[in-house]
Amino acid sequence: MNDTDRKLGPTILQVEGISLAFGGVKALTNISFEVKEHEILAIIGPNGAGKSSMLNVINGVYHPNAGSITYKGNVRQQMKPHEAASQGIARTFQNIALFKGMSVLDNIMTGRTLKMNAGFLAQCLYIGSARNEEIEHRKKVEEIIDFLQIQSIRKTPVGRLPYGLQKRVELGRALAAEPELLLLDEPMAGMNIEEKEDMSRFILDVNDEFGTTIVLIEHDMGVVMDLSDRIVVLDYGKKIGDGTPTEIRNNKEVIDAYLGVSD
Template sequence: MKDMTESYVTEDGRTIGDVMLDLRNITLRFGGVEAIKDISFDIREGEIRAIIGPNGAGKSSMLNVISGFYIPQEGEVWFHGRKRPQMKPYQVARQGIARTFQNIALFEGMTVLDNIMTGRLNYTKSGMLAQAIWKGKAEREETENREKVERVIDFLEIQAIRKTPVGRLPYGLKKRVELARALAADPKLLLLDEPMAGMNVEEKEDMSRFILDVNDEFGTTIALIEHDMGVVMDLSDRVVVMDYGKKIGDGTPDDVRNNQAVIDAYLGVAHDD
């Protein structure tokens, strides 16, 4: 495996920086079930990091550990060189980590614009009363937030559905709105849980394009879970492979592709007995 302790420049000219998030010996149990068993890996600044593995391997649990939704029984999460104390998900979000969900979690009755505006919640300091009266700081804040949101709308090319209730949108567009909401939070680290599940080829291509553009344009670090191997191999700089809660591979797409344990996990192994 390539030594990746130093920052380096990828083939397509992006700079990958220092370790941003370091997961050390994470173990997560639900009662007697070990969802994650002693896993360590890191995510570096500016990279696109994929987490792959068969169903039930513990990928989403891993993402939930990063986002602070699950608290691992063992192990440490280091963020920007500091050990992260136990945190609530909203505190994690304030540190600059945003996510999308495997099952779309948008407000169906609200418009696309309002949904994306909720991504700016952490940047709203004025209180409920001030917002109701809509004066001074509250008004300024909303204007600023709206400006940021409009840039995201422009970036993801969803101007035409700005005022459409999310419930009326097709699946592929809902996924894009979720990404928009996550981007509106100006994240340093973006967690994408199966951003392309259930999409057709064209939608996948669009989404891949957007993920690359987000990474390129805003320098956002991205960790994603994805089943489509073609997409994973094309997009990501490094891949972690999980199976039954254990890490069975970690490295560049090429390393992983040629890793016997990974091949066995995906294709199955013959049992001699």
């Protein structure tokens, strides 16, 4: 992106000296980087480099052994996933994690759970504020459906949809939480070129229209280079590169990690 400077804001997320080990296996070693507001940051690296672990640390699924995370000015060592969610961090998963038997609409609606305030009973009886709330949430969900252009499958059970569309629905559910920081774990894995183009378009649109900050993991280098403002490269749990796509493309250490070193 050439107009990077125009849209970037202050730092929204800063990770410092994060280390994570499972028993003797060091998944992450002393990782530090920062994410600016409205930025699209890609995390890349070979298989097992610790990319998904990094995302899991950010949204509180894993608790790091050392280091700290500063999110919107609050420093903490660890947080729980629901805390992350309530503070505006949403994510999608490498393997689709949707409710297969439920409709697209209902699946996206689940993304609104944290925004629902009405009591259980009121919701069951569909009275008073619960009713207004439901209408408000449904409206938001419909806007997302419109945004992602999935009107025609609104009422289709997710299990009956092709893979590419399921990925889109998952993005929709993450968007339903109106996140400030969106974590996408391989949003384009297993897609064909057309589906990848669509998904890239939506990611850029989300970033542009809603100003959402996006951290994504992706293997397709073409997509990564086109989409991201900045790239962080991990290898064996260590950060070996951090910079704009052009910088990364010319980074010797990164080239070695991807292509192997000839002695």
